[in-house]
Amino acid sequence: MRDGVLAGFLCTLAIIVVAGPLALLAYSKDGARGAYDQNEFHKPVIESFSETWPAIDMQNYASATTPGYHWLLAGVAKHVSDDERALRVLGLLWSAALAGLLGFALARRTEAGTALVLALPTLASVYVVSSAAFLLPDNAGWLLVLAILLCALDRWASWSLLVLGAGALVALVLVRQSHVWAAALLWIAAWVGRQEVVDRDARDGPVDGESPVEWLRSGAFPPTMGWGGALQRFGGALALTLPAFAVLGWFVLTWGGLVPPMFQGAVDPSTQFQQQVQGPNPAMPAMVLAVFGVVLAFHAMWWLPGAWRALQRAPWVVLVPMGGAVIGAAAGLLPATSYSLDDGRYGGIWALAKTLVIADRSLIIAAMSTLGGAGAGGLFLALPRRAAWVIFGGGFAFTLAQTANAYAWQRYCEPMLLIITALSCTIIVQDEKDAAVPGRVRTLRVAGPSVLAALLAAVTVMGLV
Secondary structure: OHHHHHHHHHHHHHHHHHHHHHHHOOOOOOOOOOHHHHHHHHHHHHHHHHHHOOOOOOOOOOOOOOOHHHHHHHHHHHHOOOOHHHHHHHHHHHHHHHHHHHHHHHHOOOOHHHHHHHHHHHHHOHHHHHHHHOOOOHHHHHHHHHHHHHHHHOOOOOHHHHHHHHHHHHHHHHHOHHHHHHHHHHHHHHHHOOOOOOOOOHHHOOOOOOOHHHHHHOOOOOOOOOHHHHHHHHHHHHHHHHHHHHHHHHHHHHHOOOOOHHHEOOOOOOOOOOOEOEOOOOOHHHHHHHHHHHHHHHOHHHHHHHHHHHHHHOHHHHHHHHHHHHHHHHHHHOOOOOOEOOOOEOOHHHHHHHOOEEOOEEHHHHHHHHHHHHHHHHHHHHOOHHHHHHHHHHHHHHHHHHHOEOOOOHHHOHHHHHHHHHHHHHHHHOOOOHHHOOHHHHHHHHHHHHHHHHHHHHHHHHHHO
């Protein structure tokens, strides 16, 4: 608990030190990452809502998200202060809570220093810093996603945590409807149940005589509690998430789509604004796996030893990363993955898709997606089976949900991938003894995330100035 509080405090302090001055100074340089979205979309929505708060017009407004974030700040603007600096400082609280919860959660399984190292890439991401510094709802969404993820990953999978996660899901849908996928985390957690003693640590790999199919299905199909118990728990979790889907359904009926009408290609008469953000965009899985591959490469010393031990015990498990590589190659080669403004493939790593293009397919993106799929397979080997099913089942739902967007933007997936990688690292090493980890490996475990954080911080600085 002491390490958790310390790590949470340090992470919170870090995001406040970085983003706080930008908020207090109302920094809004033209071209700065986040400034455009704040000034053109979210700030006008907050100002408009404040005029009639608490009643607001939800039929059509200038944000492609549900209005929870804007509604809260609109109340502040009406009754406390409508000064932009005050609103941005209060908006920073979402990010401070995200950083604090992440640090605390990581330190539950390791010491505070290690937790801080693993949290740094997330805190350095331009997408996290921008949402902290400007009036953007992104970090409010990631905070609630993290809360639900922690409820689902708890090895005891208690009903109290599932209820708490379901409540967070309702709040999440009110902030960002695209995150309704997080319901899958609770469904999977309920299905696989609590982590039994037989749910072995993946460091030991498959048990003697266990077939590939038996190992892959262990802990989930059938679950340790049996089919009957799993179905009952799954049904209960499904019922708990129905209110969130009811909220989403109400917005869909109100808007006539997944976003307000002005983001469905219709023209807003008052502003003549028109944008199409409803997808699908089949290139999003390639984007997710490509970014995941980069993140996993800098965290390789956290998951490679466990994957290697599993491979030594049962050589056939190499089929898992090989299968991931095949999926990654398909994601990068089947849909168009070249750089394209018209098709929502620009920004971030899409800059790499301008070269080595054949038949509208970027060979660089395809290669990165392939490596990302292979790395994901290695991470799956290193994780305990319960955590692996929750993380990768949720990851599949996340990717599917993001594919519904017309824009395959890196900002939609980078924070999520950084968070789940950091959590996965602490889960993998939770039961490791210091003596079992060579000094060189410990050094590389610190160096990898630290270098990634430095690179991301450099991108953040460039994105802001």
